[in-house]
Amino acid sequence: MKTPFEILEVDANSDDITVKTAYLKKVRQYPPEQFSQQFKQIRAAFESIQNKDERLKYQLFNNELPELSDFLETGLQQITNSLQPTKDNLTKVLVHHLETSILFEDMKK
Numbered sequence: 001m002k003t004p005f006e007i008l009e010v011d012a013n014s015d016d017i018t019v020k021t022a023y024l025k026k027v028r029q030y031p032p033e034q035f036s037q038q039f040k041q042i043r044a045a046f047e048s049i050q051n052k053d054e055r056l057k058y059q060l061f062n063n064e065l066p067e068l069s070d071f072l073e074t075g076l077q078q079i080t081n082s083l084q085p086t087k088d089n090l091t092k093v094l095v096h097h098l099e100t101s102i103l104f105e106d107m108k109k
Contacts, residue, residue: 004044004048007026008042009022015052016051020046030042
């Protein structure tokens with residue numbers, strides 16, 4: 001059975017643009033109206049490796065281990081994104097701090 005990389009004829013280290021370009025080339029070569037089975041296979045391959053995160057997931061779950069640097073970069077990016085404060089979170093923290101300060105001052109009296 002062919003891997004998505006083999007179906008789209010791209011390297012496992014290809015960037016998003018290269019993968020999308022290969023997908024579009026294959027779709028033109030095998031239009032869904034004439035080649036429904038091939039198109040389904042091409043579409044499934046593209047969906048499983050369409051961006052860097054999806055390629056890493058595919059490689060991890062199919063025992064095709066990615067470069068350690070790619071894996072670490074994606075992990076660090078996800079951690080950084082989850083730690084970025086949002087306006088709502090900052091507002092909640094500020095309101096909680098003010099409420100706590102007011103309660104504390106009331107308790108002192």
